[in-house]
Amino acid sequence: MSEQRLVQRCSAFVALTARMSARRQLRVCWEGLPRTNAGRRALRCSRLRLYAIGDGHHSSETGLPGIPACTRRAASVHRETRETDVRVQLNIDGTGVCRVRTGIPFLDHMLHQVSAHGLVDLEVHAVGDYEIDDHHTNEDVGIAFGMALAQAVGEKRGIQRFGHFVAPLDEALVQVVMDFSGRGYLNYELQIPTERVGSYDTQLVREFFAAIASNAQLTLHIRQLAGLNSHHIIEATFKAFARALRMACEIDPRRQHQIPSSKGALTDQQALRSVDGA
Numbered sequence: 001m002s003e004q005r006l007v008q009r010c011s012a013f014v015a016l017t018a019r020m021s022a023r024r025q026l027r028v029c030w031e032g033l034p035r036t037n038a039g040r041r042a043l044r045c046s047r048l049r050l051y052a053i054g055d056g057h058h059s060s061e062t063g064l065p066g067i068p069a070c071t072r073r074a075a076s077v078h079r080e081t082r083e084t085d086v087r088v089q090l091n092i093d094g095t096g097v098c099r100v101r102t103g104i105p106f107l108d109h110m111l112h113q114v115s116a117h118g119l120v121d122l123e124v125h126a127v128g129d130y131e132i133d134d135h136h137t138n139e140d141v142g143i144a145f146g147m148a149l150a151q152a153v154g155e156k157r158g159i160q161r162f163g164h165f166v167a168p169l170d171e172a173l174v175q176v177v178m179d180f181s182g183r184g185y186l187n188y189e190l191q192i193p194t195e196r197v198g199s200y201d202t203q204l205v206r207e208f209f210a211a212i213a214s215n216a217q218l219t220l221h222i223r224q225l226a227g228l229n230s231h232h233i234i235e236a237t238f239k240a241f242a243r244a245l246r247m248a249c250e251i252d253p254r255r256q257h258q259i260p261s262s263k264g265a266l267t268d269q270q271a272l273r274s275v276d277g278a
């Protein structure tokens with residue numbers, strides 16, 4: 001069996017056994033692989049991957065072609081100020097498991113869109129100074145989410161980097177385009193016709209995405225192509241954001257271990273390192 005084929009089988013086993021206990025997962029993987037060095041390496045990869053999924057430990061690269069590094073692309077951020085206390089946990093290789101409670105019901109509804117359509121496992125717990133208004137809490141959830149996203153993609157090795165999607169919701173149509181460029185930039189062109197959706201101030205949508213863009217160092221363009229209803233326009237935006245995010249974060253099988261940049265750097269640390277090395 002070729003190494004490529006082993007790798008495919010190994011990945012298939014990991015997917016197949018995702019709901020089994022860790023011990024049973026390992027047995028199924030091992031039973032399906034030949035007792036060769038390549039088979040052992042493939043198993044080691046699946047074992048590392050299962051281990052990583054199981055308890056959040058980071059494991060190293062496999063060195064096998066065709067299988068991405070067995071690191072868990074997850075992050076956890078706790079950010080506390082005099083205005084808010086926000087905890088965000090996310091896993092960008094998730095399945096859409098979502099537990100969010102921000103104290104802002106409409107924002108919770110939107111975070112569910114990000115999780116469900118971006119296949120991001122997401123846990124958000126926030127409390128804030130709602131007696132003033134929702135501004136601080138909304139923004140700080142965006143900041144913590146952006147920070148967690150930056151942590152989860154890490155040095156961005158192997159990611160697609162660019163993502164885009166156009167999402168409809170009835171009459172609304174919104175395009176989101178993003179680039180994990182290492183530079184925070186937001187171009188926001190929504191024209192939301194009402195000041196509020198329920199109790200949610202619609203100006204906060206811009207604040208939320210601005211916080212994500214600057215903290216995840218993401219170039220983000222949001223463009224409304226059509227739309228009359230405020231709820232529809234905002235929800236279509238979050239759906240498009242989710243799908244674009246999923247696309248941008250996916251591992252490119254043709255360059256799994258490379259930084260997707262012609263200058264070889266997408267973070268300040270990488271750029272500084274290349275200056276050090278020069």
Ligand SMILES: [Mn+2]
Pocket residue numbers: 109231235
């Ligand atoms: Mn809705």
